[in-house]
Amino acid sequence: MNALKQWVTNSTEAVNIRLVKAPPGSNGDDEEEDIIEFNPVFTYPVFGEQEQIFGYKDLIINLEFASGSLASCFSMGYKDKKPTADKIYTAMKDYLPPDIIDNHDQFTQIVQRDYKEFKPMGTKIGEYRVSSEGAENSTFELYQANFDTPRFQEYHKRLQCFAIFFIEGASFIEDTDEKWEVRLLFERVSENGQESYNIVGYCTMYPYFYYPDQVRMRISQFLILPPYQQQGHGSRLYQSLYNDFCSRKEVREMTVEDPNEEFSDLRDKNDMKHLTAKGVFKDLQAPIKKARIEQVAQTYKLTKRQVARCFELALLRNLDKRNKAQYKAFRLQVKERLFRHNAEALNTLDKEERIEKLHETFLSVEEDYHRILALLS
Numbered sequence: 196m197n198a199l200k201q202w203v204t205n206s207t208e209a210v211n212i213r214l215v216k217a218p219p220g221s222n223g224d225d226e227e228e229d230i231i232e233f234n235p236v237f238t239y240p241v242f243g244e245q246e247q248i249f250g251y252k253d254l255i256i257n258l259e260f261a262s263g264s265l266a267s268c269f270s271m272g273y274k275d276k277k278p279t280a281d282k283i284y285t286a287m288k289d290y291l292p293p294d295i296i297d298n299h300d301q302f303t304q305i306v307q308r309d310y311k312e313f314k315p316m317g318t319k320i321g322e323y324r325v326s327s328e329g330a331e332n333s334t335f336e337l338y339q340a341n342f343d344t345p346r347f348q349e350y351h352k353r354l355q356c357f358a359i360f361f362i363e364g365a366s367f368i369e370d371t372d373e374k375w376e377v378r379l380l381f382e383r384v385s386e387n388g389q390e391s392y393n394i395v396g397y398c399t400m401y402p403y404f405y406y407p408d409q410v411r412m413r414i415s416q417f418l419i420l421p422p423y424q425q426q427g428h429g430s431r432l433y434q435s436l437y438n439d440f441c442s443r444k445e446v447r448e449m450t451v452e453d454p455n456e457e458f459s460d461l462r463d464k465n466d467m468k469h470l471t472a473k474g475v476f477k478d479l480q481a482p483i484k485k486a487r488i489e490q491v492a493q494t495y496k497l498t499k500r501q502v503a504r505c506f507e508l509a510l511l512r513n514l515d516k517r518n519k520a521q522y523k524a525f526r527l528q529v530k531e532r533l534f535r536h537n538a539e540a541l542n543t544l545d546k547e548e549r550i551e552k553l554h555e556t557f558l559s560v561e562e563d564y565h566r567i568l569a570l571l572s
């Protein structure tokens with residue numbers, strides 16, 4: 196190995212996040228069963244674009260969290276260290292909970308206490324159960340909070356580092372602005388006559404003024420923690436937002452800030468299921484009139500663009516490509532929207548180039564729609 200290379204560590208691999216459900220032996224289980232470990236996905240905000248740490252051999256950085264209260268403990272280990280090594284805690288401290296400790300014995304006592312005593316904060320707005328293996332004793336509970344909610348501001352200071360580690364481009368939100376709304380998802384576990392809570396995920400939303408007297412709720416950060424991903428919790432959390440917004444008069448529509456591909460898929464799939472169940476796609480034939488899109492957007496509090504996408508997906512789902520007239524009508528529907536959205540850039544091209552570019556874009560959108568429809572089937 197190159198002599199210098201052995202002193203370079205990939206920061207994403209070095210950081211080891213541990214959710215500690217209960218201290219060893221506290222409920223008769225194995226220690227291993229009560230600790231879930233995973234690495235972050237992004238550490239560039241903390242350690243820089245290269246995600247590298249210099250000056251340590253075999254470095255490991257442990258961030259341990261009580262799985263409900265998120266009380267936390269920092270520790271690190273290495274085989275060797277250069278005198279010029281990067282200062283790890285200094286680099287990390289602004290991103291970690293302000294009350295993180297480094298005394299492991301004290302942390303174990305806190306976990307023991309919080310396992311028995313920690314309760315979610317905010318207003319409980321719903322619960323559900325899932326049928327998957329291992330979740331027999333679990334109920335999933337949704338809570339609504341803002342920064343005025345007792346205990347929530349302190350809790351959010353512990354929670355927010357997960358947004359940095361798992362959402363690309365995330366930054367801390369202004370936690371003195373009581374307009375932020377936060378929805379929290381907890382797992383309540385009933386075992387051996389004891390009830391305990393684990394954090395599953397959360398979502399932050401901000402109400403922007405919508406002329407003249409409503410708000411546009413913008414989802415800012417949406418996160419399901421890794422141990423709970425791919426089990427339907429993201430969909431449940433997202434659906435709970437709809438139900439809430441649809442019943443609130445002041446909410447005009449729900450938008451999303453910089454959705455990534457995973458979130459866009461989750462949104463498309465859930466919007467499609469929801470609108471299909473509501474019978475929105477009955478008697479579907481292109482061209483779909485603008486007024487119909489606007490009316491659906493208004494009823495279901497979705498953006499016009501998102502509703503137009505859903506109509507296009509539904510058209511493609513029903514489409515018989517051998518029917519040339521039907522396929523052409525679909526193509527025109529999509530191209531018309533794409534043209535409107537990209538008019539400025541397209542208008543800089545000459546006519547032939549413009550037609551070609553629009554067709555290329557259409558083909559890639561169509562391909563992506565096929566991918567989404569396959570996820571729905």
Ligand SMILES: CC(=O)SCCNC(=O)CCNC(=O)[C@H](O)C(C)(C)COP(=O)(O)OP(=O)(O)OC[C@H]1O[C@@H](n2cnc3c(N)ncnc32)[C@H](O)[C@@H]1OP(=O)(O)O
Nearest residue numbers: 416417418419424425426427428429430454455457458570
């Ligand atoms: C605005 C923003 O914040 S954008 C950033 C979004 N957040 C992130 O990227 C952070 C990291 N990732 C996450 O938090 C999550 O992975 C999310 C939010 C993207 C998705 O949440 P999840 O809970 O994993 O979603 P959910 O489980 O509902 O659906 C994901 C997949 O699991 C599948 N799934 C659902 N239930 C089950 C189940 N019981 N067993 C197996 N698979 C399941 C779904 O079908 C779906 O698969 P598909 O995409 O192939 O159709």
